[in-house]
Amino acid sequence: xxxxxxxxxxxxxxxxxxxxxxxxxxxxxxxxxxxxxxxxxxxxxxxxxxxxxxxxxxxxxxxxxxxxxxxxxxxxxxxxxxxxxxxxxxxxxxxxxxxxxxxxxxxxxxxxxxxxxxxxxxx
Amino acid sequence: xxxxxxxxxxxxxxxxxxxxxxxxxxxxxxxxxxxxxxxxxxxxxxxxxxxxxxxxxxxxxxxxxxxxxxxxxxxxxxxxxxxxxxxxxxxxxxxxxxxxxxxxxxxxxxxxxxxxxxxxxxxxxxxxxxxxxxxxxxxxxxxxxxxxxxxxxxxxxxxxxxxxxxxxxxxxxxxxxxxxxxxxxxxxxxxxxxxxxxxxxxxxxx
Numbered sequence: 001x002x003x004x005x006x007x008x009x010x011x012x013x014x015x016x017x018x019x020x021x022x023x024x025x026x027x028x029x030x031x032x033x034x035x036x037x038x039x040x041x042x043x044x045x046x047x048x049x050x051x052x053x054x055x056x057x058x059x060x061x062x063x064x065x066x067x068x069x070x071x072x073x074x075x076x077x078x079x080x081x082x083x084x085x086x087x088x089x090x091x092x093x094x095x096x097x098x099x100x101x102x103x104x105x106x107x108x109x110x111x112x113x114x115x116x117x118x119x120x121x122x123x
Numbered sequence: 124x125x126x127x128x129x130x131x132x133x134x135x136x137x138x139x140x141x142x143x144x145x146x147x148x149x150x151x152x153x154x155x156x157x158x159x160x161x162x163x164x165x166x167x168x169x170x171x172x173x174x175x176x177x178x179x180x181x182x183x184x185x186x187x188x189x190x191x192x193x194x195x196x197x198x199x200x201x202x203x204x205x206x207x208x209x210x211x212x213x214x215x216x217x218x219x220x221x222x223x224x225x226x227x228x229x230x231x232x233x234x235x236x237x238x239x240x241x242x243x244x245x246x247x248x249x250x251x252x253x254x255x256x257x258x259x260x261x262x263x264x265x266x267x268x269x270x271x272x273x274x275x276x277x278x279x280x281x282x283x284x285x286x287x288x289x290x291x292x293x294x295x296x297x298x299x300x301x302x303x304x305x306x307x308x309x310x311x312x313x314x315x316x317x318x319x320x321x322x323x324x325x326x327x328x329x
Binding site: 032069103 | 306
């Protein structure tokens with residue numbers, strides 16, 4: 001218990017995992033678990049002022065794209081908490097959200113399947 | 124890194140697409156072993172916390188001191204090109220976490236249901252789940268050393284697996300074997316998509 005609970009937040013005891021989001025459990029936008037996020041070097045500089053958790057997320061996503069799942073796993077954040085933080089960062093322009101697999105459109109879906117198949121065969 | 128597909132020029136950062144394949148099955152069936160056999164990273168664990176605020180499954184307000192339940196999922200990553208990443212997600216073993224499975228399969232390319240021939244009944248719940256979802260899946264029989272060997276058709280009958288669902292043997296510890304499972308999932312997803320297109324009803328994934 002290195003960090004004292006913020007005494008002014010009466011919700012802390014009830015939704016403890018969400019303390020880093022100040023109790024918010026709903027993200028600003030839904031982000032799929034496999035969607036990848038990228039931070040530029042400028043994003044990292046800006047994120048210095050966005051708080052410890054967001055800065056760490058920006059640092060992780062600068063050298064290489066990381067999924068929401070990876071951000072949560074590397075920083076030991078519950079998935080829902082990571083999703084709230086990441087959605088905030090996307091809204092604030094601190095992270096670029098890339099696209100998850102297309103869910104509609106025959107040509108788009110077939111194109112992705114073909115690329116994944118060829119990638120697997122090359123393994 | 125120099126990838127064959129990176130000839131598209133331009134100063135704009137390239138859009139990266141990510142896809143996922145779900146690996147389902149009972150507790151201890153070898154899902155994480157399978158993921159680890161092909162992943163470029165050691166399988167990672169992400170945890171979802173079910174709180175009283177996010178789920179009606181556990182009514183935490185009636186249980187003082189028990190506000191949360193944690194569900195763990197293991198996953199791996201295969202970077203296929205500088206603009207394409209495949210993630211492999213193992214489902215939580217316990218079938219009472221269906222709500223988490225729903226999130227995992229949303230937008231997935233397809234799924235493999237891993238079956239241990241020593242504990243075939245553990246596959247009933249995962250198979251029931253996929254029978255009632257719109258996601259292409261196949262069944263992979265994980266052949267552990269010393270596990271009873273059945274003919275695939277015996278297993279198909281025992282588990283009442285529909286004829287259109289591919290059934291393959293694998294060894295979750297071996298990269299080539301796991302590769303064949305994943306290739307099978309994608310090929311099945313392609314065949315399913317073509318068939319739906321032919322019928323004129325391409326449905327949304329998940």
